[in-house]
Amino acid sequence: MNIRDSIAIAACKSLVSISKMMGKKGSSGPGTIALKISPGILKRLSGQVKHEIIAVCGTNGKTTTNNLLCELLECAGSRVVCNNVGANMLPGVACSFISKAKINGRLDCDYAAIECDEASLRHIVNHVKPHKIVITNLFRDQMDRYGETEMTAALLDEAIQKVPDTTLILNADDPLCVRLGKGRRCLYYGIDEDCSSNIAETREGRNCPKCGAELKYNYYHYSQLGSFECPKCDFKRPDCDYGAVNINLQNGMSFDVNYRGTTLNLSINYRGFYNIYNVLASFCAYESANLPTRSINEVYNNYKPQIGRMEEFTIGGKTVILNLSKNPAGFNQAIATLAADKRSKDVIIAINDNPSDGCDISWMWDMDVENLTKANVNTIVAGGMRKYDLALRLKYAGFDNVQAKENNEQTLKQLITQSGEVCYVLVNYTELFKTQQVLKSLEQKEE
């Protein structure tokens, strides 16, 4: 028993309970203090994980993928370390291991599924040696406008170089992910068929990450995802180890996964094409550990998405769906989900420009708002601090009856009483918690 570790664990645990009592969720403060008291604690704790440590990163979908993976592992009877509060930098990761540790420094867990921030992974791997690293995708993020996607790829590459024996689980449809797999042991997952009838998004030009020539796409899903091939060099989409086919998005989603010579049908009540990737990534990470797949559909169907991920409320007999999007790729996917839902709908989109949202909102002009004009929208409201910029964007997309209003209880109530069959509330980060509280209280008032 290491006395420093015990002090660090005690300090971290008590700080977490204190901040909980004060109604805060913080895990970064306690984690930082624990690492100060005992710099080697995370290494020693993570070294005790019996089977595998899986790190999950990527621009979009990492929280969902990681939470799904935890759920799958726990339902298979494993004890799992999981940072499912979204604490994805080094202190948060330390805190999640400590929360599962005993005061004597023992950790009795079979697996760890750890969501990691792309820029932090290179620090995290100094302490935690993952058996597998999942990379979901690399999209142009709010932040990427300042460092650009290539920079994120470089940071991930730096992390990957530090752990040469780790297997990479990569999205085969994303050229930037695939490039990270060069010369490594990799498992690829992806969508093995053309689904263009399900999606209608203008595509971005993408250059070959190996030689710079413009990539050719045989078919294309969204953002830079698709079946790509470089006309000038040998870079192309690899064959999938876990490939989805026969995709049907009516009433939730259904598709077949082909892997290791077998096929498994997954029928899940999720919305959103992008969730196919989250399911595939989690399934690949899970199944490749040779774990049973008997009740896998049940596990997926029982999973409750974290707040604001196509979260459903019932208010006044109407379904209200709340979704958080943090960047253009996220908003485009949310819009594609609305377009795939044939019901008539009333929609509010609320965008703030606080520092954690990103102060630069010019990306809303890259958002595929035009797609929304084909989504059977009854009324549309622009909300949030940047409601006028957004209203302008919607006006230019062809909506001639846009309203700009505060996104508050009154506005939401009004929206819900409109004649649409369903109500969608799309928000960015700092609008989420407030909006979720309002919708929750409106839902509870009814009960």
Next chain:
Amino acid sequence: MEITIAHLYPDVLNLYGDKGNIMALTYRLQKREIESKVTEYYGDDKIDFENTDILYIGGGSDKDWEDICQRLAEQKEELKNYIDKGGCVLAICSGYEMLGTNCEIGEKTIQGIGILNTTTTKCQKITSDIIIESDLFKTKITGFINKSRSTNTDGYNTLGNMIFPSNQSEGLIYNNLIGTYVYGPLLPKNPEIADYIIKCALTKKYGEDIELLPLDDEFETKANEYIVNKYTK
């Protein structure tokens, strides 16, 4: 009447919602029942200056700077001729930088197209909302900037003076060319600039001074005022 907008390299010069500038121009033309046509140029496409009324060069990433600049330099004479004759140009961020004589990128100094006698050097990084006062426009210009270089515009008229986040001149006006680091994008919430460009293009093409009908600019004005009120009240 018809106005043709040449949109240069939308596949790479698209870093900052550049599409919005094109949309503002076409929207404001259509509302006045003026035909608008957007011609997109890619790769080595030859730009048809004869049939261009407004040329748009947007902002791209540093890694593409040299390549785009070389493409444009191949048509330097045609471009220079177009600008000299009063053709309208809106150039944003890197599109603005590369019109000058040279530009510091990373550790290198790269030669620009050399149509403007401007040089661009590294400066302290500014990432911020921005407000500009301009002699040419009644309404304050608002938007966003993210720059780590600044362009020396000595000898040219500037677009205006920043009143936020610092006090310095911003942008340049030369004939009917406007160059600036301001995006946001620039034109949607600065409709006065959009209309100025449209008017210049119409006047050049049709010879007479054409009055533009006023439009319902409620959202445009309020989006603009949001930035002004946030920092000056």
